Amino acid sequence: xxxxxxxxxxVTAALLVVAMPxxxxxxxxxxxxxxxxxxxVVDTGSRSTAYCVALDAPTVTGIHLIQLAGAQHGxxxxxxxxxxxVCRLQGVGPAGDDCFADxxxxxxxxxxxxxxxxxxxxxxxxxxxxTTVGSxxxxxxxxxxxxxxxxxPMPPRVGIDAVCAPEAEPTPTPTPSTPPSTPPSxxxxxxxxSRPASSAASASPTPRARSATPTPDDPSSSPMxxxxxAGPPPTPPAHGGVPPGVPIAAALAIVFVGAGLVxxxxxKDVER
Amino acid sequence: xxxxxTQTFHPAAWIVWATxxxxxxxxxxxxxxxxxxxxxxxxxxxxxxxxxxxDRSFRVFLIxxxxxxxxxxxxxFLGAVVPSIGAVTSATIAFAFLEGLRLATILVVFGTFNxxxxxxxxxxxxxxxxxEPALAAALALxxxxxxxxxxxxVREAQRxxxxxxxxxxxxxxxxxPVLERGMEEASTLAESMDARGHGRGRRSRYRPQRWSVxxxxxxxxxxxxxxxxxxxxxxxxxGLHPATAPIAWPQGDPRLLVAIALLATPxxxxxxxxx
Numbered sequence: 352x353x354x355x356x357x358x359x360x361x362v363t364a365a366l367l368v369v370a371m372p373x374x375x376x377x378x379x380x381x382x383x384x385x386x387x388x389x390x391x392v393v394d395t396g397s398r399s400t401a402y403c404v405a406l407d408a409p410t411v412t413g414i415h416l417i418q419l420a421g422a423q424h425g426x427x428x429x430x431x432x433x434x435x436x437v438c439r440l441q442g443v444g445p446a447g448d449d450c451f452a453d454x455x456x457x458x459x460x461x462x463x464x465x466x467x468x469x470x471x472x473x474x475x476x477x478x479x480x481x482t483t484v485g486s487x488x489x490x491x492x493x494x495x496x497x498x499x500x501x502x503x504p505m506p507p508r509v510g511i512d513a514v515c516a517p518e519a520e521p522t523p524t525p526t527p528s529t530p531p532s533t534p535p536s537x538x539x540x541x542x543x544x545s546r547p548a549s550s551a552a553s554a555s556p557t558p559r560a561r562s563a564t565p566t567p568d569d570p571s572s573s574p575m576x577x578x579x580x581a582g583p584p585p586t587p588p589a590h591g592g593v594p595p596g597v598p599i600a601a602a603l604a605i606v607f608v609g610a611g612l613v614x615x616x617x618x619k620d621v622e623r
Numbered sequence: 624x625x626x627x628x629t630q631t632f633h634p635a636a637w638i639v640w641a642t643x644x645x646x647x648x649x650x651x652x653x654x655x656x657x658x659x660x661x662x663x664x665x666x667x668x669x670x671x672x673x674x675x676x677x678d679r680s681f682r683v684f685l686i687x688x689x690x691x692x693x694x695x696x697x698x699x700f701l702g703a704v705v706p707s708i709g710a711v712t713s714a715t716i717a718f719a720f721l722e723g724l725r726l727a728t729i730l731v732v733f734g735t736f737n738x739x740x741x742x743x744x745x746x747x748x749x750x751x752x753x754x755e756p757a758l759a760a761a762l763a764l765x766x767x768x769x770x771x772x773x774x775x776x777v778r779e780a781q782r783x784x785x786x787x788x789x790x791x792x793x794x795x796x797x798x799x800p801v802l803e804r805g806m807e808e809a810s811t812l813a814e815s816m817d818a819r820g821h822g823r824g825r826r827s828r829y830r831p832q833r834w835s836v837x838x839x840x841x842x843x844x845x846x847x848x849x850x851x852x853x854x855x856x857x858x859x860x861x862g863l864h865p866a867t868a869p870i871a872w873p874q875g876d877p878r879l880l881v882a883i884a885l886l887a888t889p890x891x892x893x894x895x896x897x898x
Contacts, residue, residue, distance in 0.1 A: 429866045433699070434714025438866075447864035448652065448718065596875020600655045603884060604662035611662075611669035614890070 387486030390463075390514040391420050394493040394506040395443045402426060402579045403515035406486060413460065413479030413490055424579050435480040443494050455496035459503040463489030463511075472508070474500030487511050514578055631671060632889060634740055636838035640667075641736035643849035644886050648728040650856045651863040652721040655875040656883060657728045663887045664728075664735040670890035671739040679775055680768035684734025688727030695723030717867040737768045739889070758816075762809075773804045837892040844885040851882035 387406040392399065402420045411419065417437060420426040429439030431450035437458045438450040445452035460475035462482075472491055475482065484490055491506035631637070648660055668681050699719035703711045777800045778788045787793050855861035855876070862874030 430714055431866075433718030434712050434867060445859075446866065447859075447862070448867060449864055452859065592872075594872050594874055596877060596880060597655055597872065599877065600659045600875045600880050603880060604659045607659075607662040607666040607887060607890075610890070611666035614666070614669040 388511075388515045389416060389484050389486060390489040390509070390511050391416055391426075392463075392489065392491040392506045392509060392514075393426070393440050394491070394504070395441055396494045396504065398441075398577070399507045400426075400441070400577045400579060401509050401514040406484070410483040410485045413475075413482040413484055416484050416490055417479070417492075435478055437479055437492065440492055440494070455498075456494060457496075459493045459495065459497070459505075461491035461493065461500075461506055463491060472505050474503070489514070509578075631739060632841055632892075633834050633838040636834070636841045636889075637736060637740040639842040640845040640886070640889060641732060641740075643845035644732045644735075645729055646849045647852045647883065647886070648725055648732055650852050652718075652725050653863055653865050653873045653875075654721060654724055655873045656863075656879060657721075657724050659880065659883045660728050660886070661731050663883055663890075664731050666887055667890040668735045668738050680771045681731075681734045681738040683767075683771050684730050684737065688730040688734075691726045691730060692720070692723035695726060696720045713870065714867045717870055721865070721867070737764065740764075769808065770801065770805065773801050777801055777804075840892060841889045844888040848882040848885045851879060855879060 387409060389404050389406055389411075391402040391404050393402070394400075402424050404416055404420045404423060406416075407419065414430060414434065414437070417426065417428050417430075417440070421428050426440065427442055428437065429444065429446060430436065431438035431445070431448045433448075436450045437460070438444050438448070438452075439446060440458060444450070444456075444458055451457055460479055461472040462475055464471050464473075489509070489511050493504045493506045495504035497503035644660065644664065648657060651657065672681065696716065696719050699716045700711055774797065777797055781788050781793070781796070786796065788797075852861075852863070855863055861876040861879045865871055865873040
């Protein structure tokens with residue numbers, strides 16, 4: 352019985368050990384801009400960014416699209432409810448596992464029709480973990496209040512062709528480890544404006560960024576969308592060390608367990 | 624009921640302690656806090672357990688906690704079978720594991736409470752008006768340790784007589800004496816209560832247990848610990864719910880670690896002298 356218990360403990364511990372680095376290390380993203388692509392539009396309310404994301408499968412889930420954008424473009428994100436929901440994008444949103452911690456504000460999830468030209472956003476009826484995103488699709492996330500598509504803010508209207516410019520691929524970069532200081536020009540619409548590289552992902556999520564003017568028929572909803580084209584991933588953010596609380600807690604726990612063992616033995620002697 | 628517990632803190636102090644410790648486990652999924660709370664519970668149990676029979680109840684609740692942990696974690700793999708639930712990722716597994724750990728911690732806290740307290744002490748201190756609900760609560764709280772103790776006793780007796788004690792076959796021969804003993808204890812309790820004047824509108828208080836300084840300290844420190852976690856939960860500090868996607872190191876806020884250590888107070892004070 353005791354041995355079986357120990358085995359169960361070992362297995363669960365091993366699971367955790369295996370799971371930890373797999374998630375924190377970041378997946379190896381495909382560098383080439385060929386193959387299936389989808390666009391991901393993130394609107395924090397004050398800033399809109401559109402990412403051209405290379406898919407690693409013919410179809411992926413909405414969650415996986417965000418993970419790919421994180422690996423390829425350094426989009427910071429935090430998932431909640433066991434990785435089934437989106438809590439945090441570009442540093443906006445609750446940090447923990449409860450994605451509705453900042454209610455009424457939350458990340459609204461929208462689908463575009465994804466056939467070039469202008470996107471018509473429709474309110475997503477299912478969670479991002481169970482949607483399928485294929486090549487040419489556009490996915491939108493908008494931060495704000497409102498529980499229905501009528502009241503929740505909508506992402507700016509962009510088209511897949513504006514985000515994933517066909518002539519922009521593949522974009523060669525010298526080394527994946529050092530972000531280029533001058534962004535390669537990615538030809539498409541007006542106002543190609545370069546931005547300096549920044550390691551702070553929440554301030555400027557990618558070295559290759561430029562601004563595009565919104566489509567003329569809907570100027571109010573999207574003042575400016577920062578477009579991030581496809582390319583090799585930047586260096587993953589440096590991993591923070593172990594917080595000091597963890598070893599302190601471990602030491603405390605060992606002390607308490609040890610003291611408990613001493614007490615238990617002492618009492619047994621008394622009872623005898 | 625056959626083994627009277629040794630003197631311990633005022634039962635209400637234990638209720639406060641268990642409620643606060645359970646609340647702490649309830650509001651967080653941070654393994655740093657939960658594992659420390661399990662260690663503290665074990666220390667409190669080892670220092671204050673009332674009888675050897677209740678030692679079994681702690682172990683049973685510990686095993687139940689482990690079962691809950693394993694079940695909750697394996698439920699995360701359901702997504703591999705039912706695709707609509709969502710993909711199985713390290714994040715979903717870690718999330719399920721942490722939820723299971725929280726459940727296990729609550730069970731361990733409850734097991735500690737069961738092992739250290741005398742449920743019938745609660746009945747004595749309840750006001751007359753609430754005597755019957757208090758009795759029901761005491762019976763409900765004590766049913767697990769009493770059943771566990773009685774299962775252990777019956778199996779020991781069967782083993783001494785050379786009867787098989789394991790396997791499904793032995794279950795009926797185990798259940799009947801356990802149930803019989805439960806009925807016997809209930810009627811004994813009813814008779815003894817009747818003899819002491821319960822249910823007749825008058826009631827004597829035989830050796831009422833007073834709140835000692837130590838019992839007040841136990842309750843006060845537990846309330847402080849729960850208040851710290853309540854404020855962390857409301858104000859959103861302390862990293863009560865570590866992110867699982869991408870997996871980050873869980874936080875161990877020193878203030879909250881101190882709060883959990885405060886819950887070990889009954890272990891340091893040992894039992895107080897009853898009047």
